[in-house]
Amino acid sequence: MTLSFGTRLRSAMDERGPLCVGIDPHAALLDSWGLTDDIAGLERFTFTVVEALADTVAVFKPQAAFFERFGSRGVAVLERAVADLRAAGGLVVMDAKRGDIGSTMAAYAEAFLRKDSPLFSDALTVSPYLGYGSLKPAVDLARESGAGLFVLALTSNPEGSEVQRAVREDGRTIGATMLAHLAEENAGETPMGSFGAVVGATLGDLSSFDLDINGPLLAPGIGAQGATPADLPAVFxxxxxxxxxxxxxGVLRHGPDVSALRASADRYADEIRAAVGA
Structure with missing residues (x-):
């Protein structure tokens, strides 16, 4: 029996700490590590992160674009990283923000959520702004594969508000509507559902939104973007x-020193655990 993503995520965070480390090999970060902005630098960066953190951090979020920019060889590095992270017990959230309709959305889902895909991940970030119903192929395949989704709902970029906080005819904002859809997907699931929302940790007071969707809330913005673990209770x-x-x-800047990467991730996990009472 395949355990649901929500079940596996709850277990991983309880065991390893409530932390997701992004893997974002952009040119400036490679340079700060003393690496070249090419396949060799990408490989060295990626597999140093895997070596340092794969067996201790609960969740990893590789940003697909930073691998795709190198073409097929970059995607091959991403495939290997996903396999290695999952083999070491980490959960992988592929940050690809896919969104389309019909057969195209189904193809995106198959790339990341079909069990025999080289890029099969535990969860995928998706964009619902062609309508929440456009995500149905991904929702269905995620359920079948025991995977999850993180739907863009309340993102921290300033431009996001013009869509996500726009008010529908029924008086509810678009962001709130997405949260309501996810609550329906997760109804009755224990310990929590597998269909989560992306909600920025830098947004401040969100008490006007019902964030209790019985599912995970992926919260970017801790560290370099200005939010701290201590901010989490007030936001969420x-x-x-x-x-x-x-x-x-906040973690990756400590590379390429493996010990420093581990120490930074451990410190963040401890601070988050203390802040959220986990």
Whole structure:
């Protein structure tokens, strides 16, 4: 029997700590590590992160674009990283933000959520702004594969508000509507559902939104973007137990020293655990 993503995520965060480390090999970060902005640098960066953190961090979020920019050889590095991280017990959230309709959405889902795909991941970030119903192929395949989704709902970029906080005819914002759809997907699931939302940790008071979707809340913005673990209870309220805080540069800037990467990830996990009472 395949355990659901929500079940596996809850177990991983309880065991390893509530932390998601982003893997974002952009040119400036490679340079700060003393690496070249090419396949050799990409490989060295990626597999140093895997070596340092794969057996201790609960969740990893590789940003697909930073691998895709190198073409097929970059995607091959991503495939190997996903396999190695999952083999070491880490959960992989592929940050690809896919969104389309019909057969195209189904093809995106098959690339990341079909069990025999080279890029099969534990969860995938998706964009619902062709309508939540456009995500159905991904929702269905995620359920079948025991995987999950993280739907863009309340993102921290300033431009996001013009869509996500726009008000529908029924008086509800688009972001709130996405949260409501996810609550329906997760109804009755224990310990939590597998269909989560992306909600920025830098957004401040979100008490006007019902974040209790019985599912995970992927929260970028900890570290370099200005949010701290101590901010999480005020932002997420009663839903803080299901927050998956993402730290990217805050951890990665300590590379390529493996011990320093581990120490930074451990420190963030401890601070988050203390802040959310986990």
């Amino acid at each position: 309220g009663a839903a803080v137990r299901n927050v998956v805080p993402n730290v990217s540069r």
